[in-house]
Amino acid sequence: METLKIIGAVITLMGSIALLLGALGLVRMPDLYNRIQTGTKASTFGTMLTLFGLVFIFPGWTGKLIILILFVGISNPVSSHVLARNAYRAGVPLTGKTTVDRLAEDMEKKNVEPKNDAQ
Amino acid sequence: MNIKNIGISFLILFGFWLLLNGTFSTPVIVTGLIVSLIIPMWFCARCDVFADMRLTPKAFFYTFIYLFVFGFELVKSNLDVTRRVISPKLPINPGIVKVKTKLKSKMARLILANSITLTPGTFTLAIEKKYLYVHWIDVQDKDVEAATKDIVQKFEKYLEVIYG
Amino acid sequence: MVNTILTISVVLILLSILLSLYRFIKGPNTADRVIAFDVMTIASIGLIGLIAYFDNRIVYLDVAVVYGLLSFIGVIVVAKFLEKSL
Incomplete structure (x- = not known):
């Protein structure tokens, strides 16, 4: 019984370490999209582990606790996806380290084509 | 078609209700049965969210395998991101790549996009019909086909069996 | 033993909330602040779970459910707002 509780406490500790690392990523990463990568998702994983330890x-x-874990796991990808998409449309810049941006290329193509049709 | 929608919604709502209450006394079960039957019949008369789901034993089996694969990927990629955050040089190589999916049903695409988002290192930025635009923290392949192989296929082969 | 480990986790979660508060104050634009807010609320859900352990009250978990719901709606609403104007 006591060992089971200690196992749970250790899982909770691992979860809070993941939360701390997620917040650290939030501070260190250079642009919004990388902050979403490390920040929200590492913290989702951390909270799920924390609650699972309990x-x-x-x-x-x-x-x-299962309801909370499922809720955090389902709602957070959706909210971070919506935020990233709308921030991209609003023109939040990518970092200078970015190697490739297929979305911008395709959006450019779409913007060019209707203009050609109109002329 | 609609029976399937209402049935699955009913099961989800009823399970949620039981988990939230945590007891199995008669009033709780009766109230839950009535309310979770009325809500899908009222609000889900024309929805087709679960219409493509297959209810065969093979699909159930693959759902379990999918959950295991997903959990494993979740832990693995969290460790990977942890390594990137801790190391002082910040080894990132971000970019937005385009991947292609074979899945046709809306629900399967939603689950695929959510799985890609929840495994750190990749997240879905936009969906255009059968193409997904994925922000990748460490771009290894800029090509559509190769990126599809790296990101999508590990989830897609199971979702293909569960949904059409 | 269990209490000691869980106290350490509470301290770590508070530290992570402080770190995201730094990003919330400094963040160059609105979207960064919303992400910091999201991380803070998610960390708070874990914190509420631990407080429920220390007070030994299951009722606090309902608070955590509602808190998560509100944070989800808040992020969605601000994201919608961002698309129209920024």
């Missing part, structure tokens, strides 16, 4: 400590709480 399942071992309080088996009676399993139902609500």
Whole structure:
């Protein structure tokens, strides 16, 4: 019983370390898109691990903790995707290290084609 | 077609209700049954979200395998991002690549996009019909076909069986 | 033993909230601030779970569910707003 609780506590500790690293990535990364990469997703993983560790400590709480884990896991990719897409459309710049940008190339093509049709 | 939608929505809502309450007393179960039957019949009369889902034993089996593959990828890529954040030189090589998917159903594309987003290192920036624009923190292949092989195929082969 | 480990996790989560607060204050534009806000609320959900452990009350987990819901809606709304004007 006691060992199970310690296992849960260690999982929770790993989750909080992941949260800390996610926040560190948020501070260190050069542009918005890389911040989303490290920030929101490492922190989602960290919170899921933190809550999963509590399942071992309080088996009676399993139902609500599973709901929270599923909710965080489903809602966060959606919100970060929507934010990144709309920020890209609003023109938030990419970092200078960026190697390739297929979306900009394709958007350019689309903007050019209707103009040609109009002329 | 619609029976399937209402049935799956009912199961999800009822499961959510039971998990949220945490007890199995009669009033709780009866209330949950009634409410989670009324809501899909009222709001889901014409929706087709789950219409493409296959309910064969093989699909269930592949759902479990998919969850395992996904969990493994999640842990692996989190470790990878951790390495990038800690190392003092910040070894990133970001870019937006274009990948192609064979999946036709909307729900399968949604799950694919969410899986790509939740495994750190890649996230979906935009979806245009069968092409996905993916922001990749460490670009290895700029070509459409090669990037598809690297990012999409590990998830796609399971989702293809679960959905059409 | 368990209490000690969980106290360390609380400290680490508070540190991560402080780090994202730095990005929230400094962030060059609105989208960066929204991302910092998102990380702060997600970390707070884990923190509420740990507080529920220390007080031994399951009711706090309901607070965490509602908190997550509000943060999700907040991020979506600000993202919609960003698309129209910035």
